Amino acid sequence: MKSITILFLAFFSVATFAQKDFQGKAMYMSKTTMDMSRFGNEMTEVQKQQMMNRMRSFLEKTYTLTFTKTESSFKEDVKLETPGTNGPMWGRSNGQGSIYKSLKDKEMIEDVEQFSKRFLIVEKMDQPQWQLTSETKQIGNYTVYKATMTIEDKTIDFGSIFSRRGNNNQNDDKKNEPRMIDVVAWYSPQIPVSAGPDRYWGLPGLILELNAGRTTMLCTEIVLNPEEKIEIQKPNKGSKVEREEYNKIIKEKTDELKERFQGRGNGGGRGRF
Template sequence: MSIKLCIAFICCISFTLSAQDFQGIAYYQSKTTIDMDGFGGRQMSEEQKRQIAERMKSMFEKTYVLTFNRAESIYREEEKLETPGAGGGMRFGGFMSSFTGGPQYKNVKESQLLQEQEFFGKQFLVTDSLPALKWTMESETKQIGQYLCFKATAIKSVDEMDMTSFRRRDRDNEEKKEGDEKADSSKTNNPIAEVEVPKQIIVTAWYTPQIPVNQGPGEYWGLPGLILEVNADRTTILCSKIVINPQEKQEIKMPSKGKKVTRDEYNAIMKEKIEEMRENFGGRNRGNFRRN
């Protein structure tokens, strides 16, 4: 039996979405691993690495809630008390704590993506169209909880300011290619210049036709079933719980707070602030960021 016929069969025996008020809630655990060696970790002891990794856990291990219907969804971080001392004592941690992602809204019928974003005390409403990933449907299946899931893969272009994909720049390889034009990494005082983001990554998604909506966590969507797991570069997002048609209906409200900007405009603002951080770091005026 082909993948399409198998999916169609599962959809026929799964619950119906005919009700206008259909809704679901899915809970996801998101975890991003960081290459400590790539960020100066080679000079650290194992104990220092462990301590820093523990401090960064609150930034790279999060729980999200996706509230969805057939056309819309809202994806937000689950609120929880911060662990005392988490992220403290680190310049990078201080920078990341000033970068707070708010609710993310998707409308798959209108191909609309909205995200509230706080950056250094300012509120923005980032507007974008939904990324149209070209999914390749695979025959591999696996069970996630009570749901039979199918595998799909795609090549995704990475946002240049996606901090979950930051990695140390390969200076040695660049110098071999371009001679002495590139500055030696040991001579620069710009930590941002030492990192880069890959232009593309391979995304693996696992979706279940038993919940036939083309929604998923974050910006992921476009498959014939709810996406329950995503593996993208160093980030894994896994669904831990699903509630279908909860007794108390949840409002899926389009975000509206903040200055409305496009993704490109928002990235430009981030770059400006990062350059400001670099100047302050080089001038030994650490932690003092100008606010326009």
């Protein structure tokens, strides 16, 4: 295993050095499954399917990752909503959000707008503890290698604001426990950049497929060294906060939404999404 790791890293270093201006774009499609058990046993299968249909735009998305040797920007491709199929307003991208990474500065900035306020979530990029394997498969024209790790998910679980009141005791018992997720990445040393979709990076090649918890991201198109030079802009508009501070702010807001949702349910009717 150690020899495999050294070989990959050596290949990555040589390839990167030989292509100082290496850059490109990668398009991804993303699909997230929802844990319907959070809604309790009150919903029928028909109601659950209706819920999934309304949440489709929130659970199925496409993204574009632009990258150079030292920087990358991951941004959602925003489409016009189809009438009657739009999901919840919270957590929806307005076309301005992105995740910026700088390998040179070891800094990640998530640009996001929530509850009509713009935030820049600034985090230090510590080297991910990937476990490299010799397992391979083919994605398009690229041979990809498997890497795995288990991490704590520190992002906000927006779906929890709709959990049923009957599940509160169970949720209270677990709210202080860290949410751990298993991550599986498939990367290609043929594309010599240490970049990837969402918040993931740190492998000796571009990540073309990612499975993290309930979310799967798959690269559908790659454009390398386009004629038009790629310029990646570092986000600079918004209130700078650390992840812990941002989570605290959003949790307070989502708790308010949860109370409203449950209150409407107790008032004789179901809350609308």
